[in-house]
Amino acid sequence: MKYLGSPGFDHGQALRIGVLITNLGTPEAPTRQALRPYLKQFLSDPRVVEVPRLLWWFILNVIILNVRPARSAEAYETVWTDEGSPLLLHTRDQAEALQAELRARYGDRVIVDFAMRYGQPSVASKLQALIEAGARKLLVLPLYPHYSGPTTGSTFDAVAEDFRARRWLPDLRFVSCYHDHPGYIAALADSVRAFRAEHGSAQKLVFSYHGEPLRYLEEGDPYHCHCHKTTRLVAEALGLGEDEYLTSFQSRFGREEWLQPYTDETLKGLPAAGITSVQVICPGFSADCLETIEEIGEENREYFLEAGGKDYQYIPCLNASEAHVAFLADLAGEQLCGWLEARTDPAVAAERAAALGYSGAA
Numbered sequence: 487m488k489y490l491g492s493p494g495f496d497h498g499q500a501l502r503i504g505v506l507i508t509n510l511g512t513p514e515a516p517t518r519q520a521l522r523p524y525l526k527q528f529l530s531d532p533r534v535v536e537v538p539r540l541l542w543w544f545i546l547n548v549i550i551l552n553v554r555p556a557r558s559a560e561a562y563e564t565v566w567t568d569e570g571s572p573l574l575l576h577t578r579d580q581a582e583a584l585q586a587e588l589r590a591r592y593g594d595r596v597i598v599d600f601a602m603r604y605g606q607p608s609v610a611s612k613l614q615a616l617i618e619a620g621a622r623k624l625l626v627l628p629l630y631p632h633y634s635g636p637t638t639g640s641t642f643d644a645v646a647e648d649f650r651a652r653r654w655l656p657d658l659r660f661v662s663c664y665h666d667h668p669g670y671i672a673a674l675a676d677s678v679r680a681f682r683a684e685h686g687s688a689q690k691l692v693f694s695y696h697g698e699p700l701r702y703l704e705e706g707d708p709y710h711c712h713c714h715k716t717t718r719l720v721a722e723a724l725g726l727g728e729d730e731y732l733t734s735f736q737s738r739f740g741r742e743e744w745l746q747p748y749t750d751e752t753l754k755g756l757p758a759a760g761i762t763s764v765q766v767i768c769p770g771f772s773a774d775c776l777e778t779i780e781e782i783g784e785e786n787r788e789y790f791l792e793a794g795g796k797d798y799q800y801i802p803c804l805n806a807s808e809a810h811v812a813f814l815a816d817l818a819g820e821q822l823c824g825w826l827e828a829r830t831d832p833a834v835a836a837e838r839a840a841a842l843g844y845s846g847a848a
């Protein structure tokens with residue numbers, strides 16, 4: 487094994503703190519050709535699909551990758567913007583805004599960038615860039631509020647895989663979840679209040695989270711529990727009664743049972759139970775993407791209206807809003823604690839170094 491060195495390192499280089507925010511990833515274009523490699527990388531990850539490898543290799547390569555890319559491309563086409571994928575653009579905006587916020591709070595020592603777990607820009611390429619820029623301390627902040635193996639766990643795998651090949655590892659901190667962080671709950675509750683101040687209220691607030699196979703919950707994944715806790719805390723913050731909100735799970739994939747109740751079936755059933763106005767919020771997504779814009783904003787709207795619903799509104803994700811970025815800066819700040827304060831004044835450091843008879847920054 488030949489480990490990757492640090493050829494550009496120089497002993498006078500300022501030591502910096504890198505903050506890498508990450509999200510899931512997105513194809514390069516809304517086309518079948520671009521969807522194929524993206525879905526192949528994504529769905530080959532054993533954290534995402536926990537099925538015996540040989541069997542899954544066959545199902546993925548012989549069936550899914552021949553059918554799904556065209557279908558997914560059509561869906562992506564409906565959300566694609568002139569500048570590209572909404573998820574990518576929001577994540578880039580979040581990184582830029584977080585960089586500005588952290589610079590205002592802590593100065594130039596903290597450098598922020600973003601990466602995608604699948605597709606581009608890759609985790610490995612951005613780790614390399616941060617390390618080359620002098621980051622010897624690294625905070626990885628996956629923008630998944632709720633821990634799950636397929637998302638947060640898999641992001642850690644990507645970092646670990648990169649580290650396995652490196653000779654000199656930086657200090658590492660990794661945020662595994664923030665589903666019950668008071669700042670995150672307040673940002674969500676405020677976004678509902680602001681939306682309702684502008685558009686009025688609804689009979690039900692539907693908290694719709696991306697699903698995962700029920701099996702993962704049974705085998706110890708805390709995701710389901712984290713989602714319910716977010717719902718409960720936001721409902722409490724808003725003072726909602728038990729009959730004014732519900733939790734459901736969307737984006738099923740494959741044939742096995744996923745977390746229930748399913749968002750689409752729930753919305754189809756509400757009008758018959760006398761609920762004809764809903765507002766849907768997706769707190770598991772920190773940025774609007776295919777699964778929120780198309781699946782919740784369009785597809786599920788149709789289901790609800792076709793079933794007799796009258797009023798359907800989607801409350802956008804926190805995206806790069808001021809409140810979200812301020813919360814992310816607080817969250818990062820909590821993690822950076824000790825790294826920032828511990829920095830010794832350069833004049834004091836030089837004095838101590840001289841007293842000990844050495845010089846140099848590294």
Ligand SMILES: C=CC1=C(C)c2cc3[nH]c(cc4nc(cc5[nH]c(cc1n2)c(C)c5CCC(=O)O)C(CCC(=O)O)=C4C)c(C)c3C=C
Pocket residue numbers: 510511512513529534535554558571573630634636637696697698699709737739770771774775776777
């Ligand atoms: C195959 C199983 C899947 C699991 C488990 C899963 C979990 C999971 N995913 C997210 C967040 C996102 N998923 C997105 C898209 C997406 N997800 C799956 C499959 C699983 N997700 C597929 C096949 C796709 C691709 C889209 C499609 O073909 O329908 C996205 C959107 C990406 C975008 O570019 O907009 C996000 C975000 C979470 C939080 C999660 C947790 C359990």
Ligand SMILES: [Fe+2]
Pocket residue numbers: 696737
């Ligand atoms: Fe997903």
Ligand SMILES: [Fe+2]
Pocket residue numbers: 737776777781
């Ligand atoms: Fe979907």
